[in-house]
Amino acid sequence: xxxxxxxxxxxxxxxxxxxxxxxxxxxxxxxxxxxxxxxxxxxxxxxxxxxxxxxxxxxxxxxxxxxxxxxxxxxxxxxxxxxxxxxxxxxxxxxxxxxxxxxxxxxxxxxxxxxxxxxxxxxxxxxxxxxxxxxxxxxxxxxxxxxxxxxxxxxxxxxxxxxxxxxxxxxxxxxxxxxxxxxxxxxxxxxxxxxxxxxxxxxxxxxxxxxxxxxxxxxxxxxxxxxxxxxxxxxxxxxxxxxxxxxx
Numbered sequence: 644x645x646x647x648x649x650x651x652x653x654x655x656x657x658x659x660x661x662x663x664x665x666x667x668x669x670x671x672x673x674x675x676x677x678x679x680x681x682x683x684x685x686x687x688x689x690x691x692x693x694x695x696x697x698x699x700x701x702x703x704x705x706x707x708x709x710x711x712x713x714x715x716x717x718x719x720x721x722x723x724x725x726x727x728x729x730x731x732x733x734x735x736x737x738x739x740x741x742x743x744x745x746x747x748x749x750x751x752x753x754x755x756x757x758x759x760x761x762x763x764x765x766x767x768x769x770x771x772x773x774x775x776x777x778x779x780x781x782x783x784x785x786x787x788x789x790x791x792x793x794x795x796x797x798x799x800x801x802x803x804x805x806x807x808x809x810x811x812x813x814x815x816x817x818x819x820x821x822x823x824x825x826x827x828x829x830x831x832x833x834x835x836x837x838x839x840x841x842x843x844x845x846x847x848x849x850x851x852x853x854x855x856x857x858x859x860x861x862x863x864x865x866x867x868x869x870x871x872x873x874x875x876x877x878x879x880x881x882x883x884x885x886x887x888x889x890x891x
Contacts, residue, residue: 673822673847678873686875716868716887719849722856728888733846734761736865736888737813740842741765746775750810751802753795753839755825756781757818762844766813775810778802788826795830799837811840816854816866817847824852831861846870849887856889864889 651657660679663669669677689708693700709729717724730736741752752766756779769775780798782791795812802809812834817824827843834841843864848854850871856864867886868874 673819673870676867676869676871676873676876678869678875682873682875716849720854720856720887720889721858722889726856726889728890730865730886730888732886733844733865733867734759734765736886737762737842737844738765739888740863740865740890741769741811741813744811744840746773746810748774749776749806749808750774751776751778751807753778753780753798753802753809753812755779755791755795755814757815757820757823758813759815759819759844759846762813776807778809784821784823788829792826792829792833796833796837799833799839809837809839811842813842813844815847816843816845816852819846822847827861828859831859834862835860862890 651660658665660681661677662680662683663677689700689704692704696704710724712729713724713727716729717727720727730739746769752769752775754763754766754777758766766775766777770777778798778801780794782794795814799809812830814827814830815825816827827845831841831843833839840862843861845854845864845866847870848864848866849868850873854864854866865886865888869876
């Protein structure tokens with residue numbers, strides 16, 4: 644019986660498993676990611692199947708593989724597989740959720756001033772075709788987690804004092820720029836206490852941090868898989884669904 648392979652030490656020795664050029668220093672892994680060479684072999688095998696047996700792949704092989712992926716992801720995230728679906732990326736996941744919520748006059752979406760640009764554009768586009776209003780919570784770093792949570796609570800109170808309804812809040816696990824972790828767990832708790840839907844943009848989430856959806860209590864969460872799981876990036880293949888979308 645063969646023994647288990649010896650784990651590769653963290654750091655420079657890990658480079659041998661990746662395709663990054665020896666002269667290249669990849670300081671922007673969070674945007675585009677990369678993945679170990681053995682994963683490329685699996686990706687190529689699926690691409691070959693898709694081209695050699697397209698009808699079978701689309702109708703049978705891909706759905707079965709997606710079900711298996713959802714099962715494994717649900718185990719990692721501690722939630723039923725029925726609560727997880729795969730989408731192209733985190734921004735698409737956020738848009739999918741927001742475009743399926745019925746907004747009525749007086750509804751307000753809350754977001755922080757460090758929200759990802761594409762998400763903010765998506766929120767603004769909703770105000771053009773729905774009664775939704777937006778409320779930005781401004782802040783600057785450095786700022787303690789407690790102060791950030793307090794500003795969030797204050798924003799909810801102000802909205803209600805104006806006779807409006809804080810319908811949903813959108814916030815990050817880790818801010819894209821700068822790369823700062825937000826107290827998303829505490830913000831989710833505030834949402835539950837205040838009766839506000841919580842939508843967590845975890846583009847920088849799964850694989851970087853342990854996320855226990857069974858304990859978190861969030862209403863919606865999206866998280867890219869091509870950054871830290873690792874998973875092939877969607878930029879290089881139309882076959883890939885590289886983001887998990889969680890919903891209750």
